[in-house]
Amino acid sequence: MNWPALLFGCWMGLTPAESRMEMEPPRGLERHYQFWIRVFTEFSVHEQLIVDSRAPYRIFRVTDYREAFPGGHATRSRKNEWLAAQKDEVAELLRGLSEKSETDSFTHEESAILACFGYGAEPSVAGDAVRYLRVQGGMREPFLEGLILSGRYLDAYRKIFSEKGLPERLIYLPHVESGYRFEARSRDGAAGVWQFTRGAAKPHLRMDRDVDERLDPILSARAAARVLAGHYRSLGSWPLAVTAYNTGLSGIRRVMESVQSADLGDLVRQSRHGRFGFASKNFYVAFLAASFIAENPEPFFGPVRKEPPWDISEVTLKSRQNVESLVDRYGVSGDTLKALNPALLSGIWNRGGEIPAGVRLRLPFDALAAGSSKKTEMETGSTSRIISMPSGLNLDLGMRNETLVVQAGETLGHYAHWLEIPAQELRRINGLLLNTGLQAGQQLKVIFKIVDKPTFQARRQAFHYERQVTFFQNYVVTDTREVVLKEGESFWTLARQNGIPFWLLLAWNDSEDPHRLARGQRVKVPVVKQNETESGSAGFLNGP
Incomplete structure (x- = not known):
């Protein structure tokens, strides 16, 4: 070339x-590639790899914050001090190794470090690596x-x-x-x-x-x-x-x-x-x-359950629009608008002010349809389909102070993302083991250190709103049937037995408190079938 x-x-x-x-x-970067496979999949965020920056697959030592701090939790400065000491120890090992001859005896760690340089490498090569030491964190x-x-x-x-x-x-x-x-x-x-x-x-x-x-x-x-x-x-x-x-x-x-x-x-x-x-x-x-x-x-x-695709429509604002008027016109909350339009900066929402002309405003699909009768010359927009959804779908997600009820489809990774904190911290405060997943209906403690409660709730509700919109692209409620609750039954068990989402059952029984049900109580159960006009997965029918 x-x-x-x-x-x-x-x-x-x-x-x-x-x-x-x-x-x-x-060519020549195959071992670099394998190194990054390991960083992304094998090593936890608690683990720090001390490597040769020229050839990062030379991993001289793997340190673990959990060995020095309970649960791996400490201030950034304390972690940095501890990590610097670990790096200094490796540097001393490399210097000492470089001064040895092949006939000298080696400690187990010295032998492992020398092996990083390849079969038959002489100890003297270790000294040059000191100035190239680098720390790379695990990212699993x-x-x-x-x-x-x-x-x-x-x-x-x-x-x-x-x-x-x-x-x-x-x-x-x-x-x-x-x-x-x-x-x-x-x-x-x-x-x-x-x-x-x-x-x-x-x-x-x-x-x-x-x-x-x-x-x-x-x-x-x-x-x-x-x-x-x-x-x-x-x-x-x-x-x-x-x-x-x-x-x-x-x-x-x-x-x-x-x-x-x-x-x-x-x-x-x-x-x-x-x-x-x-x-x-x-x-x-x-x-x-x-x-x-x-x-x-x-x-x-293992199996990874990804978040559902964004299913939204857009309108382009031809002139400045007041947030409150858009909320009223399209029947969506300000939190939903904020979650779907991250490019709009905090000043707009904090002032309760206006969104500038030319902005492509994102809305849930059904919101554009609902607002079409109120639409003015100030907006243009289109959608490929109209979603049939009952009004007033229940988005009360069980928030009580700093303890909430886990909803179907939520994972610990979701909560870590919404709260902008490590998943490990949530595991710690809830006493969850490393490989333990969340179950719908269980209680979960959360903390608001970086993200405030309204922002967290907006993100969480936007996630569930997308799930509901996606559901009604693929399924239609054709009827309801009435059932009488038996001893020990709840909305959770009914949803599982009938293969429908928990929130759908709540939507058709919005006058009932799901936490205060009694034997003999009558409950409406929606009858669902796949929408023949839309293609889609049946995954939503596999559980609440």
Whole structure:
């Protein structure tokens, strides 16, 4: 390959539609790839790996916060102090090892460290690794949470990237950027699912005092598709184009010029460019590892139940609109609007003010239909179908102070995401074992350290509203039948026995308190059948 031709754009004629992304890591980076598979699936967030940054598969020591702190919980400064001491110990081991000869005796840990350098390596090689020591945290739990969250967006992302002729694998790039969390922010100022800095986003996304489209998971995906397509047209190589998403196009070109190569393996091994550091060198192989796991999660995590896709409609505001008037017109709560429109900044909601003209406002499908009779010339919008849903669906999710009732479909990962705290902390305060899942109907204690209660409730309700909308795309209530409760029966047991969601039973018995039912009480049970006009999975009928 002629690397100068790439630098000066001679590959501009190639289009993403003609491209193919290799499944295998670039030559020489196979062990880097395996390292990231392990980081994402094997090592917990409590575990910190002390590695050689040049070759991170050389894992010199695995430390565990839980060995030093009860449950692994301590302040950041205390953890950092402890980790620095661990790193110093490894550095001393490496120095001591480098001064030994092959005929000397070695401790078990010294032998293990020497083995990291390959069969037959001389002890002297260990000394050079001291200045390249790096700590890499395990990511098993956040990666699993990202798998769950990704269900919201993957269908939309497939469509966006397919329309651009881009490899479908790119929809998994957020696993190494944000874990699909739209509220994610980096120390460098990048924001959103696709982690745009303000400079990179400026040509593609709106950013002002009221709106930051970097936080919109769909608009930012469209921008990311445009950026990646442009990088590929300029570089003619997907390993380089994806790496450029992290380093910038000019950054990767400077590295290519300094190494005199267009092979990513060469750049990783040979470059000493100050801005082409550990994260940039590992970005592409980490992405390949993440995408492989995302396509094959069960061997690593068992069955993963992802969140249902966002099922929404949009209206484009032609002029500024008052939040309260939109709430009234479309019959949705302000919390639901806020949860579905993360690009609208806090000032709008805190002021109870106006949403600017030109904003593409997201609404539940049925809300657009309900508001159509009140629709003015100030909005335009469309939806592909109208959802038939009973009015006043019950979204009281059992919140009582800081203890709540777990609903069907909720996982510990959901709660960790909604509350922005580690899942381990929820396990600790509820006395849950590591492999214990949540069951519908059980009580769960929650804490509001980062997210306030209204924001948590808005996120949780938006999740359940999406489930309800999705249900009515696939099923229709044809009738009801009356049953008389027997001893020990509850709404939970009735829902399971009849293969319907718990919330659906509540919706047809909204005058009843599900926590105060008695034997002999009459309850309406909806009769459900699959909607013949819509295709869909029968998964909702497998339990409440």
